Amino acid sequence: MLSDTKNWLRKNPQVRTIRVAACDLNGQPRGKRVPARFAHKVVEDGTRFPFSALNLDIWGEDIDDSPLVFESGDRDGLLHPTQRGFVPMPWLEAPSALLPIWMFHEDGRPFEGDPRHALAKVLRRYKARGLTPVAAVELEFFLIDDSGKKLEVPISPRSGKRRKAAEVLSIRALDQFDQFFTDLYDACEEMDIPADTAISEAGLGQFEINLMHQDDALRAADDAWLFKMLVRGLARRHGFAASFMAKPYEDYAGSGMHVHFSVLDSEGNNIFDDGGPKGTDALRHAVGGCLAAMYDSTLIFAPHLNSYDRLVPENHAPCGISWAYENRTAAIRVPSGSPAARRVEHRVAGGDVNPYLLLATILGAALVGMEDGMEPPEPITGNAYAQDLPRIPDNWEAAMDAFEASTLIPRILPEGLIRNLLLTKRQEAHYMAELSPAEQVEIYLDTV
Structure with missing residues (x-):
């Protein structure tokens, strides 16, 4: 090397x-x-x-x-x-x-305070068992004109118009910023970031790009970290901002970072594949571990004050602790498709997360679930928002308290990192309380 x-x-x-x-x-x-x-x-x-x-x-x-x-x-x-x-x-x-x-x-x-080492440590535990996670992330972000006092969708370089509407899966919305996305894909190729499909999303000027699955979760986290830097930097070259903050607009859905993962054995077989739609015991136990750790690890999935504006019912962000087959209202979804590609999708995290800590926590929780044979509750059907489910913390302070009191998190993350993160978040909470909402948005817009 x-x-x-x-x-x-x-x-x-x-x-x-x-x-x-x-x-x-x-x-x-x-x-x-x-x-x-x-x-x-x-x-x-x-x-x-x-x-x-x-x-x-x-x-x-x-x-x-x-x-x-x-x-x-x-x-x-x-x-x-x-x-x-x-x-x-x-x-x-x-x-x-x-x-x-x-x-x-x-x-x-x-x-141990380096988040990349935290993920590497989890992956070494998988390797010791002859296992290899296969991971991918989906990253949502907003293109924003932040030149005035109010955040707005950028004016389209093609039409000269500002389209103030969410356009889910709109080819027109993508084409409005064709040169930006063309440059973005060229840059991803230059940086060896495996950017796949791009779509327009439910928020104002919101888009999503999927990164391809790979059997090196450390590299997958590297790709996500580099991709966020690239998108923010390239947008500025095009005259507007790009942001992964969880919720820049009160009236529109926020941005998430969904994680898909499966696990290979030493012979390259997917241990979640039972040849049918349900998946194996290992899949259920991995889901069980993710559900068991979900409440305690909300601080990883929602690390900032603005993160909790996204986590509201019926706004394309899960609030209840549940899992389901092919159901995007659940916190954990098992997608349909070929049994050989059976995998878990973890849907809680916002776009404002640290990718290394996110993958370390999700893969670590899944491993604990498989080690302990954790059985999840029955998968739900129907609208998760309409059901009486246990809920994740709905505010920053409660998430910090849950993270600090957890007995599961120390099985996943190093003690020093847990301490450092809590000190960081409690300090940020103290000083964020002194800022106006506009000042809070200003700091988050260009950082997270």
């Missing part, structure tokens, strides 16, 4: 600068800009910045009373390139490249 990374620089002499960046707990890239002629030093020796840099609040401020700051002398961690290597940054004017990195201690131990 080291030689491949070096070769990439030699093959791309037009790249003048690189960014080295790791993902913090809020999904924000934290790192440095380096002239390309010095990039070999990062590739060979890594780079350093404080452990606390991966545990900043949404404004990029230190966390008060964090043991990573003054208590420990704000020590440096050592960051090395991930397996991804260099990735072009086609949303920038000057030819540039991003080198994703992740954090370690000086003695080589992974830093």
